[in-house]
Amino acid sequence: MAFSASLAELQSEASCPLCLDNLRDPVTLACGHNFCVSCIQQRWVDLQDIFPCPVCLHHCPDRNLKRNNQLCHITDIVNQLPIRENKRKWQEQKLCEKHQEVLDMFCEEDSELLCPQCRTAHDHQDHYLIPAERAAVSQRKKLRSYMELLKRKIETTETDCKKQISKFLEESRKVEHQKTELDSEFKEFIFFLRREHFASDARLIKEENKEKDKLTENKSYISSHMDTHKNLLSDARKKYLLPNLELLSSIKSIQSRHKDLTLPAVFLYKLKTESLAVPPHYFGLHTMISTFQVDLTLDPETAHPSLIISKDRKSISTTSLPQFLDNSQTFTPYPAVLSCEGFDGGRHFWQVEVTGVGEWSIGVCKKSFCGNSGILPTPENGYWAFLQTAKNTEQDMDIKQADPGMQFGVFLDYELGELSIYRLNNRLYLCKITDKFTGKLMPYFAIGPSSKSISICLTTKEW
Helix, strand or coil, X not given: CHHHHHHHHHHHHCECCCCCCECCCEEECCCCCEEEHHHHHHHCCCCCCCEECCCCCCEECCCCCEECHHHHHHHHHHHCCCCCCCHHHHHHCCECCCCCCECCEEECCCCEEECHHHHCCHHHCCCCEEEHHHHHHHHHHHHHHHHHHHHHHHHHHHHHHHHHHHHHHHHHHHHHHHHHHHHHHHHHHHHHHHHHHHHHHHHHHHHHHHHHHHHHHHHHHHHHHHHHHHXXXXXXXXXXXXXXXXXXXXXXXXXXXXXXXCCCCCCCCCCCCCCCCCCHHHHCHHHHHHHHECCCCEXXXXXXXXXXXXXXXXXXXXXXXXXXCCCCCCCCCCCEEEECCCECCCEEEEEEEEEEECCEEEEEEEHHHCCCXXXXXXXXXXXXXXXXXXXXXXXXXXXXXXXXXXXXXXXXXXXXXXXXXXXXXXXXXXXXXXXXXXXXXXXXXXXXXXXXEEXXXXXXXXX
């Protein structure tokens, strides 16, 4: 009896803890436990950073396995001994709690282990059943895929979180840059804009804090979601190392927990941009002219027949003799002309010198307004100008009867939707026309039909 017990113990020691059969081509891990080389390689398949011992969970540094030659010779000798029933394998078998029979089949639909009597039950009659050993291999593969999916989701979530933090820092730097730029402009007219200065800073800080609170809340939610994934990954790793039957007994809980997970929505935000919403003339005409002045030329193809264009295309004047021009683009009902240059964005300043006495107007219009005698000169029809009417004020009447050599400036801020007119001789701000501009705008110059001795000249004087 002692010999039989010793023989059984020797056979047990020479068996693989994974397949429970005699060791084949045995290898020894760093922790000292021995396995069939094929068994341990199958257990570690798809693992990249962690290689745990299936017995003690000791982390091996890498996949390099050393063949145990001495143990290999011992197992060869053991294989030649009389084969006994592997008691350890029987001990590993799990019994059905209801029928006390071996659980040897697995129902994939319900993720349950079944004994022979369970298989005949009505609940599983139409279900697909497979042997427990084969089911364990299949579920292990699924669990590996699930682990990889969890790892990728965690990496993606971490990346998204870093991007959001980076974006927030970038927007914060932009806010600081805006504040610096605004401060330099506010210093030029601090008394006039003190309230706007503090209000602008308050709006920026409020917006920054608002987005910061949203980011903090979203970051907390993402961190919680990451913790959930990490916990599931840790649980999956532990279950992955369980023996087959224990793995199959608990696989249903892993599946149900994974199905209930939803990815957190990515928090998108964009800080509102603050700008200095102040009429341009507060910056000073000298700065405006030196920064935004453009050199315009007149377009003869758009000129009314009653106008004379100079050779340098810098001035217009009236004539009593009509010019015969075969041009469908001319301003037939209005003695006017456009410049060759047009603008569909940005800030632009040009100067006009008016001499003589009579009616005149300057401004901008859409090119589509040119040549269409059926539409009125209104902003709705693409026409914006400093236009004289019968309802002139005293100041307008003074401008209407322009003195020789009167200088005017026109400033177009396309994005802000403003057209401002200045009298440059005495640095007087005359008027501002506001609207929402679309399409290309052309500088516009007109002389009233009743004006007999007036000319408009484009200049680029320094002030």
